[in-house]
Amino acid sequence: MSQGNVTTVDFWFDPQCPWAWIASRWIHEVERQRPISTRWHVMSLAVLNEGRDVPRRYREGMGYGPVRVCTAAEQKYGPEVLGRLYTELGNRYHHEKAPKDRATVEAALEAAGLDLGLATAMDSTEYDTALRKSHHAGMDRVGYDVGTPVIAVDGNSFFGPVVTPVPRGEAAAKLWDGVLLVTATDGFYELKRTRDRKPLFD
Structure with missing residues (x-):
């Protein structure tokens, strides 16, 4: 969706995913290079993998708590708070390697200027309907x-990109232009190669 000369980009994230985190920092870089504005939305790897046989280590990296808190914050304050809460959670999870416990969530809420009481949503199903929606x-x-991540822009939706480290400056803009070019091609579905690097956050 375009508003004037600025295009709205919808970005679905689970704050626990390192690859989504990198892509989210890339989108921030793109915002400095191209006329876009990001609108943040919650998705859940735990919901996505319900009933699936996934490796134990991968399953331990998922959980409903953080996305429930994000949903609760959106319900209380509106969607505009999701971006800054995601930034605070992501910095703690991926850069500081903080545990995904209530203390970390409360620290992120405080830094984002939000009600610490929202941390109770971690262990509540109250917001699950909104989360699933x-x-x-x-x-x-x-x-x-x-x-x-899932990204939607001008009626075009796609998963990814999966990239490391975060592209910066003009490199971020060039990747954005290329992603839009290939994903807007009718019938285009996939480019892929085996990952040989772990997520790099710096």
Whole structure:
């Protein structure tokens, strides 16, 4: 969706995913280089993998708590708070390697200027209906054999990109232009190669 000369980009994330985190920092770089504005939405790897046989280590990296808190914050304050809460959670999870516990969530909420009481949502199903609605709003666009991030722009939706480290400056803009070019091609579905590096956050 375009507003004036600025294009709205919808970005679905699970704050626990390192690859989505890198892509989210890339989008921030793109915002400095191209006339776009990002609108943040929650999806859940835990919801996506319900009933699936996934490796134990991968399953331990998922959880409903953080996305429930993000959903609760959105319900209380509106969607505009998701971007800064995601930044605070992501910095703690991926850079500081903080545990995904209540203390970390409360620290992120405080830094984002939000009610610390929202941390109680970690262990509550109160916001699960809204969480699942947001999750499906993103995943229904791209199918359920992918993960996060999901990006939608001008009626074009796709999973990814999966990239490391974060592209910066003009490199970020060039990747954006290329992603839009290939994903807007009718019938285009996939480019892929085996990952041989772990996520790099610096």
